[in-house]
Amino acid sequence: MNDILRIAVPNKGALADPAAEMLREAGYRQRSDGARDLVLRDPENNVEFFFLRPRDIAVYVGAGTLDVGITGRDMLLDSGAPVRELLPLGFARSTFRFAATPGTADDLKGFDGLRVATSYSGLLRTYLAERGIDAEVIKLDGAVETAVQLGVADVIADVVETGTTLRQAGLEIVGDPILISEAVLITRQDGQPAPGAEQLLRRLQGVLVARRYVMMDYDIRAERVEEASALTPGLESPTVSPLHREGWVAVRAMVPRDQAQRVMDELWEIGARAILVTDILACRI
Ligand SMILES: Nc1ncnc2c1ncn2[C@@H]1O[C@H](COP(=O)(O)OP(=O)(O)OP(=O)(O)O)[C@@H](O)[C@H]1O
Ligand SMILES: O=P(O)(O)OC[C@H]1O[C@H](OP(=O)(O)OP(=O)(O)O)[C@H](O)[C@@H]1O
């Protein structure tokens, strides 16, 4: 048997609940609601979970004390730790952006000599240095949007999702996104991931596919099956089975969830009937 796989998971913040939910869907044990365990063993799956601050996760994984972890891409880059992304996980999506009071700093080029507040100073310093911008970085722990109002900074660089927090602080986005972020599974930069990481990776990939796709079944006249297959090509190829009813076949294919209604309309137009859509609970592709 392989060594136990040691997995770092966020203990609070925007990543914690969706990470736990995803691991649960992948068949792993997770903390019960409200529990505050720091370590959780899951002997059945030969893994151990360590609940840590999301910001620290890249540090532990980079040091090699933990094998893999879940954190945000922005936090990974900010840490400067020797880690790499194994798999983007599709939640905690955000952009990292500059913002300022309207009319005060409309362009990155004009940032020389200004004070930029952020809780991602590593990421920001690299970004400014790469562009030769000589701004002063003010490192704060959080609630960065308030820094301009209180006169601590001229510009901020922070996580933006809906933009509500910026609007409430009377700030406006400046320039292009510094980074597009989401939750990611990470491992150490050098060498192969730990042996048990393969299984975790496959399970998480399975959850992502199960979330993104639905299963679609329908009946159609045999002479239209080519046309129908073009609408529902599936991941590799749709399954076509004979029907007892002469001249008809049954087709089964995976369809992207967000396209299911459009595909059903188009199938109906070419004569498909008994079109059924079902959730995929789990899969290995
Ligand atoms: N409102 C949000 N929507 C989507 N993703 C977010 C949001 N806020 C933070 N994130 C993402 O979640 C990850 C962790 O950020 P989070 O804010 O939870 O950490 P933190 O600021 O250290 O913790 P806390 O806010 O609890 O002090 C980052 O990758 C960030 O991009
Ligand atoms: O664009 P929005 O949808 O408003 O979301 C973005 C806000 O969410 C996060 O704040 P969080 O609650 O984590 O507080 P923090 O700034 O103290 O980390 C982030 O730092 C932004 O402030």
Ligand SMILES: [Mg+2]
């Ligand atoms: Mg936060």
